[in-house]
Amino acid sequence: MTSQFKAEVFQNQYLPQGFGEIHAIMTITSEDVVETSATSNGDRLFGIICDTSGSMQSDNSSSKQTTKILAAKQAIIKLIQLMPENTYFFVVTGASDAKVIVPVVLATPHNKERAINLVRNIDANGTTAISTWLAEALAQFNKMPNAIRQALLLTDGQNDKGDDRALLAVLERCEGVFQCDCRGVGTDWKVAQLQQISHKLLGTTDIIPDAQGIEADFQQILLKAMSKNISDVNLRLWTPQGARTVFCKQVSPDIVDLTGRGKSVKPQIVDYPTGSWGKGESRDYHFCIEVQPGKVGDEMLAGRASLIYTLNGVETKITEAKILAIWTDEEAKSTKIDRRVAHYTGQAELAHSIQEGLEARAQGNFEVATAKLGKAVQLAHQSGNEATAKLLRKVVDVEDANTGTVRLKREVAASDAMALETRSTKTTRIPKSNQ
Amino acid sequence: MTNTQCPNCKSPILADDRFCENCGVPLIAEGLSPTTTCLKCGANDIDAEGYCAQCGFRNAPISDIASNERIKLVVSQRLAGVSDPGLKRDRNEDYLALQSLNDRHHVLVVCDGVSSSQAPEVAAKMAANTSCQYLVEAIPVGEDSELAMKKAIASALKAVCAIPYQSQREEDHDPPSTTIVAASVQGTEVTIGWLGDSRAYWISGANIQQLTEDDSWLNDVVKSGKLSEIEARQSPQAHAISRWLGKDAENDAVPSVVKFTISSSGYLLLCSDGLWNYIHTPSHLAELVQRYTDPNAIVLSEGLVEFARSQGGADNITVAILSI
Numbered sequence: 001m002t003s004q005f006k007a008e009v010f011q012n013q014y015l016p017q018g019f020g021e022i023h024a025i026m027t028i029t030s031e032d033v034v035e036t037s038a039t040s041n042g043d044r045l046f047g048i049i050c051d052t053s054g055s056m057q058s059d060n061s062s063s064k065q066t067t068k069i070l071a072a073k074q075a076i077i078k079l080i081q082l083m084p085e086n087t088y089f090f091v092v093t094g095a096s097d098a099k100v101i102v103p104v105v106l107a108t109p110h111n112k113e114r115a116i117n118l119v120r121n122i123d124a125n126g127t128t129a130i131s132t133w134l135a136e137a138l139a140q141f142n143k144m145p146n147a148i149r150q151a152l153l154l155t156d157g158q159n160d161k162g163d164d165r166a167l168l169a170v171l172e173r174c175e176g177v178f179q180c181d182c183r184g185v186g187t188d189w190k191v192a193q194l195q196q197i198s199h200k201l202l203g204t205t206d207i208i209p210d211a212q213g214i215e216a217d218f219q220q221i222l223l224k225a226m227s228k229n230i231s232d233v234n235l236r237l238w239t240p241q242g243a244r245t246v247f248c249k250q251v252s253p254d255i256v257d258l259t260g261r262g263k264s265v266k267p268q269i270v271d272y273p274t275g276s277w278g279k280g281e282s283r284d285y286h287f288c289i290e291v292q293p294g295k296v297g298d299e300m301l302a303g304r305a306s307l308i309y310t311l312n313g314v315e316t317k318i319t320e321a322k323i324l325a326i327w328t329d330e331e332a333k334s335t336k337i338d339r340r341v342a343h344y345t346g347q348a349e350l351a352h353s354i355q356e357g358l359e360a361r362a363q364g365n366f367e368v369a370t371a372k373l374g375k376a377v378q379l380a381h382q383s384g385n386e387a388t389a390k391l392l393r394k395v396v397d398v399e400d401a402n403t404g405t406v407r408l409k410r411e412v413a414a415s416d417a418m419a420l421e422t423r424s425t426k427t428t429r430i431p432k433s434n435q
Numbered sequence: 436m437t438n439t440q441c442p443n444c445k446s447p448i449l450a451d452d453r454f455c456e457n458c459g460v461p462l463i464a465e466g467l468s469p470t471t472t473c474l475k476c477g478a479n480d481i482d483a484e485g486y487c488a489q490c491g492f493r494n495a496p497i498s499d500i501a502s503n504e505r506i507k508l509v510v511s512q513r514l515a516g517v518s519d520p521g522l523k524r525d526r527n528e529d530y531l532a533l534q535s536l537n538d539r540h541h542v543l544v545v546c547d548g549v550s551s552s553q554a555p556e557v558a559a560k561m562a563a564n565t566s567c568q569y570l571v572e573a574i575p576v577g578e579d580s581e582l583a584m585k586k587a588i589a590s591a592l593k594a595v596c597a598i599p600y601q602s603q604r605e606e607d608h609d610p611p612s613t614t615i616v617a618a619s620v621q622g623t624e625v626t627i628g629w630l631g632d633s634r635a636y637w638i639s640g641a642n643i644q645q646l647t648e649d650d651s652w653l654n655d656v657v658k659s660g661k662l663s664e665i666e667a668r669q670s671p672q673a674h675a676i677s678r679w680l681g682k683d684a685e686n687d688a689v690p691s692v693v694k695f696t697i698s699s700s701g702y703l704l705l706c707s708d709g710l711w712n713y714i715h716t717p718s719h720l721a722e723l724v725q726r727y728t729d730p731n732a733i734v735l736s737e738g739l740v741e742f743a744r745s746q747g748g749a750d751n752i753t754v755a756i757l758s759i
Binding site: 239240241242243268291292294298299300301302325 | 475476486487489490491492493
């Protein structure tokens, strides 16, 4: 393993007497200067999971010529064509039941040609039982437990009501076996449903409003997947006896709350999953740890965070950083808030305001919706999160971004509200010029 | 005495040594020594940086001095010195202080923190800086040089005694301690004061003179005729020092002071035992110095430090040189 990682911690270490809550932002960067040709064991396995329920047969709202299934098939064919020859892949389609269209094969020209012919014959009918699709995918991934294992799931509709419990059960089994990015095409799917899958499987959820956009989106996902060269990475946190981890969140590039995802390794040590990493990748994590307050002048190691990857049962520590607490009676020191901690606290509040605002709006509580989305506009403006500000402007008319004065738009495209909902957790970093 | 040999390198050690003076390995079983017990929670699990692996409390001063790197001081072409951690020790517990008032007046101090004591690196730094400052201020006042030397070392003692340390049980404490050798040069008159086994030499061509006499167990028994030097060197106490600067030697820290008149050109050299451990005879040191045709003090200091490192560098190595 030649990949090089760097960890930095940003925090105000100073606490006033009697206080024990420590906040720290850890930035982890895998350096791109080091050429890492080898993966964990040299193999990558990419799974394509595609909805073939009856609704996929329907026209797409804006492009009457193409059905969703046709666009999806074209996109899958394109993906197979682009697959690097040293990669393994499979294709699973699903409706009420799942079918393995192409079992795990190496992406040789011959195998690609056969796979493409099989994809061309895919037909769409039936309802939507995503649990069966994931179960088939899981069986495929289990064939190569040491490869870097990633998948892409495309659907256009809601999961069958009767499948909810089966889905939860299969997600438990899939967790840690593969990562999965989810895409919803059109506007008939449920954001929360796909997010449930992508959160559990350490992936992203996004909307593809128009079927014509499938191909470009898929290519991006493949590109990102192929850049990963180390998988099964855990963020390991040691905390002192009697301490409580209030939360552990990834806060950049998007917010992922890992608090409930931790697995206790031994007393005082918890592992949080972070999935696979590619070169040149950088993520920020926000820790909030509550420790027993010390005396003025005491210094305490409030946390030791390290990145660990496991291959064939052997753990390797990639990088490590310390979170400290020092008690002081100097108010000037203890009252300072670290800029990065403040920034990400704001970004989390931004995401939260959007979620609450959209919920209130859906329930017809326009007063709350206006207040929450107004607050979101203000926070996005102040933190320079232009991407989120732009999405917000499709849902509200902004009178004054500084004060968060907004009016709800009367007519909002369903796809715009869904885009805001899925992308509200995307954060920005502190602009460089401020540093 | 239960431990007479270091379990790692087999060199002689004292019964109450916490670390081997030769290779630096900890000698006391975990849990017995106050330094391996967390002062906050009493756990016996403290990492290399002093953090308790149980409660996280840091069992060390917050403001750690950077003590693991080579210190290089160049006052002028004539006055310079180097303090190097050596090859076997994690940190440098030696320190040096050098100052020139003008062409004729110079002060040199070398201190070697006692590694079995607490915060030895702080003790060495405090003692060197305090005594050097006192000597520099005494010169223009015209204070008697012998008296000034005694007062300088007394001020160093006071500073070392003021370093906070952890005393769990009164009878068992081991307060910060250090050796000291200081030289005040006023024209051709050199006044040397010392406590412990850091040394001063005068080297002029092939002639060499050791100006100090180690305050060591070995020196004491040989001088008193109890043992021959060869016999004494076999003893586990061969490297034990009999006097030092520290709170546990407050009444005993009376320095030896000698005066020396310079009559030719040459080098005044102060060093810690990290160098002289590798010097077999005084003429051996003179030979080493003569290898350097460059009279530049820093070149010679670095050369001697490199020599000690090439011979094993088991201890911290400090060399200070005034070229006259």
